[in-house]
Amino acid sequence: MKLFIHRKDLRIHDLAGFDYLHETGAESIHLLILDPFLLRGGREKEHSGRNFLQHVRRLKQLYEQHGHQLHIVYGEPEQVLDYVLEQQPIDEVVVHRDFTPYAKERDRKLRQMADQHGAAFTLLVDHMMIHVEHFAEFTGKDGYYKIFAPFHRKWLDFLSQHPNPVSSTSIKELKLSSRAIDWPERFQLPFQLEDYEPAGEPAPLLQHFLAKQVADYGEERDYYAIDPSSGLNPHVVLGAVSVREMYDRASLEQGSEEWIRQIAFRDFYLYQAIYDEDYFRYEKRYDLSGLDDRYFEAWYKGETGIPVIDASMRQLNETGRMHNRLRILSAMFLTKNLQCPFTLGEQYFRRKLLDYDNIINRGNWMWCASLGANSAPYFRVVNPVTQSAKYDPEGDYIRQWLPELKDLSIKEIHQPRPDAIVDLKRSRAAAIETYKGIVQSL
Ligand SMILES: Cc1cc2nc3c(=O)[nH]c(=O)nc-3n(C[C@H](O)[C@H](O)[C@H](O)COP(=O)(O)OP(=O)(O)OC[C@H]3O[C@@H](n4cnc5c(N)ncnc54)[C@H](O)[C@@H]3O)c2cc1C
Incomplete structure (x- = not known):
């Protein structure tokens, strides 16, 4: 048995x-x-x-x-x-x-x-497309890939020569035992599972996305107000849909390269977590003592006075969802403009994100905070106002999540509120100075 x-x-x-x-x-x-x-x-x-x-x-x-x-x-x-x-x-x-x-x-x-x-x-x-030991043999590399672009090229190469196809085995083929197990009281659930609605099915989402959206994903993925991404990830992180199936089916579609690249991104972070000994302790390797949690509460409550940041945090708090572009804006704003340790934001996302994944969340937070080998340069501090105007030109997203601003004009709606907790220009300059020191402290 x-x-x-x-x-x-x-x-x-x-x-x-x-x-x-x-x-x-x-x-x-x-x-x-x-x-x-x-x-x-x-x-x-x-x-x-x-x-x-x-x-x-x-x-x-x-x-x-x-x-x-x-x-x-x-x-x-x-x-x-x-x-x-x-x-x-x-x-x-x-x-x-x-x-x-x-x-x-x-x-x-x-x-x-x-x-x-x-x-x-x-x-x-x-849960990965590649078998890491076989991949290591295939690359013949002494060490591992620390940067995504060369990893991605090798990943595509590897999979073209060592496909990892969808398996045809399902529960129907297995011999499940019907033996009863007498579970003692101490292993009973402390809540009723029946209080939770069963999750929806990932198959129709995948089907719809591949049929209608995948070809435009590369061009449109950052336009979060229309949100052209698949929305599959709350299923993916729990393995309710297999990455093999996502990859195989996407490979049959024209123009799916950018989406498949995201699947490679996922594998990349999982691969880093295996090989990078510091992956789970970068906060101890860098000197982050100059950062503090002064603005953390305003950030997570969506009370910073920067409309796109507050709208995205409100959406996260209410629904558990936040588009990737907004996660970048929000994480960079917290770590750079507000000079808060990335670990606080990381832990907050752990509770709030529907699609939370320990390894992928950490990898992305470190990217935003310019820590680790594959990360944004320390001087990269995206401007949430210009990004908001670019990716949500009409301000629809802000109006949806901050209805108190709904009557502002397109010109006004993206701008910092009069009570914004930081000045974007000054806080950007200060962040560059601070993070220059942090990256040198490794
Ligand atoms: C600060 C921050 C925190 C994040 N936390 C998480 C997290 O906890 N869990 C998580 O799975 N993703 C996380 N991401 C990555 C990304 O935001 C989500 O994977 C994406 O928003 C999922 O959207 P989707 O379901 O529409 O997938 P799509 O955009 O349709 O992408 C398809 C698949 O590609 C993968 N993918 C897409 N973007 C990324 C990425 N940047 N990194 C790795 N894999 C990616 C996912 O597995 C996803 O299912 C985070 C990003 C940032 C910037």
Whole structure:
């Protein structure tokens, strides 16, 4: 008997783990553990936690529709594993790899626990387009790619020679066990999963985007008022749709290069997190002591007096969504103009973003804050007013999220309010000075 544990792979077809189980021909028990550490701080009430639990609910329904049971429990993964291995004749635990420091440590403990019970522990790669070890062999490079552009070229090359196609294995091909497990009280969920609506389906979104929008994505993606991006990411970060499927289907469409480039971006950050030893500790490597949290509250409440920043924070707080261009404006404004440590913004996004992903969020925040190898130069401080006028020329986005400004003219609407907390020109000059020192402190 095998035990398969779902993580950021909340779907029932095209999973590396399902291929593996199918090949063994063995029966399997399927489990999803709600980890108190990952839900800490009331995250189940925040957008990112709600998105996760809605996808868990959807996954449970998908299992039920196929006449199978997905065991869902709440508890320390190690203790849950100990219990289930004690109760059931399991000879192998199968999971997908994740590369955050927490996930690596968790999996080390799970492996130890499996060892203690005499069960094998198999980690498979599922959530990237490339298999990193094979990619490293392919590049023949001593070291890893630190900059996106050469990585991207090699990535395309690699995939053209080593395709990673969609798998045809689905839950229908597996032999799921119907053994009942008597879960003790301590593993019961502290909330009702039924209180969460099942997440919507990613397939129609992908279908619509590829049929109607992908060819214009490169030209239009930054025009956030019309938002021509796919909106798929809240599904992608939880593996409700596989990146293989996104890549394969996009490859068949004319003009999809720019969108596929974004998939490469995602792989790039995941790859950095594996190879860059400082990825999760840059805040300790640089001297950030000159930064402070003076303006942090005004930023997250959307009370800075810079209309596009306040509108985007209001949208984030209310919906959990924020377009990529607005994330850049907002993150640069916080880290540069307001001279606030990037980690505060990063943690705020952790709670608020529907599509929060630890590795990708961090990589993008560091890019905006000019930290790490692949980042904006320290003197790059985008001007939110000119960007707002460029990408939302009519001011529609601002009017939608800041209705109190709806009567302002097109000329006025993008401008800082009289009570803006900083002067853009002066704060830009100060930021350049400060960040020059920070990048030199490494
Ligand atoms: C400060 C900041 C924080 C961010 N935090 C996150 C986060 O927590 N989780 C997250 O997945 N993305 C994050 N991003 C990246 C990006 O904003 C989102 O991936 C994008 O907005 C998703 O929009 P979409 O669903 O319309 O995808 P599309 O624009 O249609 O893109 C398709 C896919 O490409 C990938 N992608 C797109 N842009 C990026 C990017 N800049 N970096 C890496 N992958 C990308 C995503 O996987 C996405 O599903 C952040 C960006 C910034 C600037």
